[in-house]
Amino acid sequence: EVTPLDKLPGPPRKPIVGSTFEFLNISPREMFLKIREFTRDYGDRYVIKIFKRRILHINSVKDVEIVLSHSRNIKKSMPYTFLEAWLGTGLLLSSGAKWHKRRKILTPTFHFNILKSFAVVMEERTRGLVERLRGAGGAEVSLMPVISDYTLFTICETAMGTQLDADKSKSTLAYKKAIMDIGALLLARLTRVWLHNDYIFRKFPIGKQFEKYLHQVHSFADNVIMERKKTWRPGQGDFKEDDESIGKKKRLAMLDLLLEAENKGEIDFEGIREEVNTFMFEGHDTTAMAVVFGLMLIADHQDVQDRLYEELQTILGDSDKAPSMADLNDMKFLEAIIKETLRLYPSVPFIAREITEDFMLDDIPIKKGVEIAVHIYDLHRRADLFPDPETFKPDRFLNGDPIHPYAFVPFSAGPRNCIGQRFAMLEMKCVLSGICRNFKLSRTTNARPALTADMLIRTEEPVLVKFIPRKV
């Protein structure tokens, strides 16, 4: 049966196999480039058929709004299921009633006062990072390993109350390594169609390796949860607006709030474990990529760097004081830099849904079972939304909002938007302000790096930046 979707353009579709062979054995970089070509050649909507799967790809603001704002089509599509062995059906992967319930329990975790206590952790870690960069003595630093340490330590301390960097025990180091390696294995699997089947995957060495890392990650998280539970007392995860001790004497972790929810019968141990693992995953790599691209762009644009330094001087002076929440809120130019970074390099370049309820995409009926890929990367680089789209211009975000509420969606939008976006903005502001008030950044090459993507956007080559201390 020919459906309206079959009339849409797309790479040649053969009987039965569809376009499957276009994608066999191609590298992630080739895949990334192919999608950009398709967008250029086929426009706002195109369909890729992989055997029976019909995947509609969209990048126009009108379509993106309809899909992301739909209140019931919130199910994630096939590639996400590879994450399930690690994350369970925590907030990122769940759907239906379970998702609604969890979202309700977890939303208060990002209340202003809780973020305030997390900011203390972020500030402390930023100081450590600044010292580490100072240690490089002005030589080039490869950003990703250093920055992902920072974001991993921060999420570990805020989500679980555990200090990864202070603790050099074997299990801690193994945990850090396992988290990093799982990401690489997931990508390897995503690009090898024959490993998509769970049974086959487990038979291959890569599958066995994956199991081993999973075991390490899960048992580490389980231990932390058990330990915290031993000393936990009811009320520990309660919050009061005027509690001055928060963040000082009282170190709060997301885990305390989850244990509070368990005490009220809202979530069980398995649920806590799913959410801890989900936040460890979603909460570090995404932010690390954004900080890496942010530092790269700041180093490449001297004029922007000068204006940022001036803003930081105006707000913080020559002092060494930690910025308050109000100070961070005043950093409007830094905020514009971060947004413009996320426009050009959205950490999550695309998201995908499986349609569970028929709906109209404007003029086209979309049936249950169709998958839709929303290309945030291509949306953000449309000239009709962002004139001169390839150019880094933070000023776009200083003069009011983008022309359409769905034109800029690095954190997605609608019911399944990023629950951690305020956490992420806070962390990015802490770390970028901390670095830029202490160092002058420069690069030897200012070419834009070749991009690629797994679940997140990446660079082919390491991003190298020099950090010259502003004062000794």
Ligand code: HEM
């Ligand atoms: C720059 C940093 C970040 C970016 C660009 C980002 C982006 C996104 C996007 C695009 C989604 C939607 C995914 C989808 O529909 O499949 C999402 C969901 C999510 N994010 Fe983030 N994120 C960031 C940081 C964080 C942080 C720091 C946390 C946790 C502390 C976090 C936790 C989550 C969770 C739990 C979800 C699933 C929410 C739900 O489905 O209800 N993210 N994020």
